[in-house]
Amino acid sequence: MDKPLILVCNDDGITAPGIRHLINVMNQLGEVVVVAPDSPQSGMGHAITIDGILRCDKISVNEGPQTEYSCTGTPVDCVKLAVNVVLDRKPDLVVSGINHGSNSSINVIYSGTMSAAVEGSLENIPSIGFSLDEYSWDANFEPATTFIEKIARKVLEEGLPHGVCLNVNIPKYQGKPYEGLKICRQAKANWVEEFDSRTDPRSRNYYWLTGKFVNYDEGNDTDEWALANNYISVVPVNSDITAHAYRNELKDWNI
Amino acid sequence: MDKPLILVCNDDGITAPGIRHLINVMNQLGEVVVVAPDSPQSGMGHAITIDGILRCDKISVNEGPQTEYSCTGTPVDCVKLAVNVVLDRKPDLVVSGINHGSNSSINVIYSGTMSAAVEGSLENIPSIGFSLDEYSWDANFEPATTFIEKIARKVLEEGLPHGVCLNVNIPKYQGKPYEGLKICRQAKANWVEEFDSRTDPRSRNYYWLTGKFVNYDEGNDTDEWALANNYISVVPVNSDITAHAYRNELKDWNI
Numbered sequence: 001m002d003k004p005l006i007l008v009c010n011d012d013g014i015t016a017p018g019i020r021h022l023i024n025v026m027n028q029l030g031e032v033v034v035v036a037p038d039s040p041q042s043g044m045g046h047a048i049t050i051d052g053i054l055r056c057d058k059i060s061v062n063e064g065p066q067t068e069y070s071c072t073g074t075p076v077d078c079v080k081l082a083v084n085v086v087l088d089r090k091p092d093l094v095v096s097g098i099n100h101g102s103n104s105s106i107n108v109i110y111s112g113t114m115s116a117a118v119e120g121s122l123e124n125i126p127s128i129g130f131s132l133d134e135y136s137w138d139a140n141f142e143p144a145t146t147f148i149e150k151i152a153r154k155v156l157e158e159g160l161p162h163g164v165c166l167n168v169n170i171p172k173y174q175g176k177p178y179e180g181l182k183i184c185r186q187a188k189a190n191w192v193e194e195f196d197s198r199t200d201p202r203s204r205n206y207y208w209l210t211g212k213f214v215n216y217d218e219g220n221d222t223d224e225w226a227l228a229n230n231y232i233s234v235v236p237v238n239s240d241i242t243a244h245a246y247r248n249e250l251k252d253w254n255i
Numbered sequence: 256m257d258k259p260l261i262l263v264c265n266d267d268g269i270t271a272p273g274i275r276h277l278i279n280v281m282n283q284l285g286e287v288v289v290v291a292p293d294s295p296q297s298g299m300g301h302a303i304t305i306d307g308i309l310r311c312d313k314i315s316v317n318e319g320p321q322t323e324y325s326c327t328g329t330p331v332d333c334v335k336l337a338v339n340v341v342l343d344r345k346p347d348l349v350v351s352g353i354n355h356g357s358n359s360s361i362n363v364i365y366s367g368t369m370s371a372a373v374e375g376s377l378e379n380i381p382s383i384g385f386s387l388d389e390y391s392w393d394a395n396f397e398p399a400t401t402f403i404e405k406i407a408r409k410v411l412e413e414g415l416p417h418g419v420c421l422n423v424n425i426p427k428y429q430g431k432p433y434e435g436l437k438i439c440r441q442a443k444a445n446w447v448e449e450f451d452s453r454t455d456p457r458s459r460n461y462y463w464l465t466g467k468f469v470n471y472d473e474g475n476d477t478d479e480w481a482l483a484n485n486y487i488s489v490v491p492v493n494s495d496i497t498a499h500a501y502r503n504e505l506k507d508w509n510i
Binding site: 040042043044045046047048049050051053054055056057074076077080081083084085106108109110115118122123150151154158161163164181183185186188190193194195197204205206207208209234235236237238239240241242243244246247250251253255 | 297311329
């Protein structure tokens with residue numbers, strides 16, 4: 001049997017330690033092709049490049065059996081380019097990450113890493129986004145290795161429904177082994193913005209987006225609960241965002 | 256009673272005819288503040304500006320009672336800046352659009368217009384995205400006016416649940432009156448990409464993203480069905496994107 005073909009992407013850029021670790025893990029599982037952004041694309045959500053051109057060039061970052069392409073676009077552009085231009089067959093798996101920083105709760109909709117996984121699921125390819133709850137460039141990805149490998153193998157075996165991908169969030173390593181995996185739902189949480197307003201050398205105002213994360217979900221079945229309790233959280237993510245439960249109520253409006 | 260405070264945003268940029276029309280309609284309903292991108296931001300999805308600065312300056316585009324701010328960021332940045340920096344009280348309604356081009360089916364996740372509405376709903380403000388199924392700059396927004404006003408008034412009266420907004424898609428006007436409003440779900444549909452590969456004057460390859468829209472949903476309760484049958488489609492949209500129905504199946508994996 002052919003080795004499975006695995007597409008690797010991220011949003012922190014092709015040289016980020018998180019994606020380098022993920023490539024090493026995936027090299028154990030199959031034939032790896034990397035198509036990732038040439039620069040950081042954090043917070044790009046499901047953005048695509050409509051008004052501009054895209055470049056996608058073969059490069060070599062580290063030694064290893066993987067093939068790598070650096071792309072000027074967003075994470076979603078990378079997946080589209082990979083599937084439609086770079087690869088000569090449909091990949092068996094798309095993995096995105098490992099993101100430097102968690103993509104739990106509402107962060108999933110801002111995350112370029114997760115949007116790459118969602119895009120894979122729209123192309124009907126089993127897809128997983130991995131994120132570590134540690135922003136640092138020197139984050140310790142090693143302790144999560146066996147879990148990442150286990151989840152990827154299982155998804156290769158079982159597949160995933162069209163339009164559904166997995167959002168895997170890994171706690172920051174605190175020196176003690178992870179408790180295990182937990183299937184979760186997205187916690188109800190918000191960012192409360194606190195823009196930092198400044199004045200430039202030419203006396204014009206400008207702003208930095210900043211904010212405070214507020215989790216107002218007390219459930220013990222959420223991704224936030226899992227992270228806080230040293231579990232690796234696995235949330236299945238949908239691309240149908242209809243609020244189905246609310247449709248009937250709307251019908252009663254009789255507008 | 257105070258007039259309702261209405262925040263208007265879009266993704267085609269503050270000078271687009273679609274937002275100018277929406278501002279005129281909203282001026283009939285309340286006190287209007289516009290915070291919109293200074294340039295086109297189509298396809299920006301839920302992107303936010305993390306690595307760069309934001310500008311947000313008061314400008315005047317057309318005559319009218321509205322107050323207007325032009326912003327360097329994405330549609331989601333605009334909503335965040337409006338709520339946290341520009342406005343001195345929480346708006347009663349966020350409206351985004353009118354988009355030049357539909358945001359039905361899967362387009363909802365790529366759309367900056369809809370992401371602005373989703374962001375409003377995350378801030379617990381009743382929010383609506385409006386899109387017309389006509390890309391042209393000279394699109395005819397007029398025939399939709401009474402429907403837009405009706406939906407906005409109803410949402411001001413009834414409110415919407417935290418985290419739920421409305422995605423309103425209006426068919427292209429074909430010379431006969433719209434059939435009415437229809438509460439719908441997001442159609443299952445996809446883009447099949449066909450990248451246009453070219454060579455630049457310095458012999459380097461580049462790509463334009465292009466593609467064909469494929470609707471593979473035969474239901475008559477979808478937004479695509481509504482548009483095809485001259486109905487204005489109203490889809491409630493969720494910010495919890497957990498695939499709840501699939502969680503139990505995942506638990507059976509025993510990973």
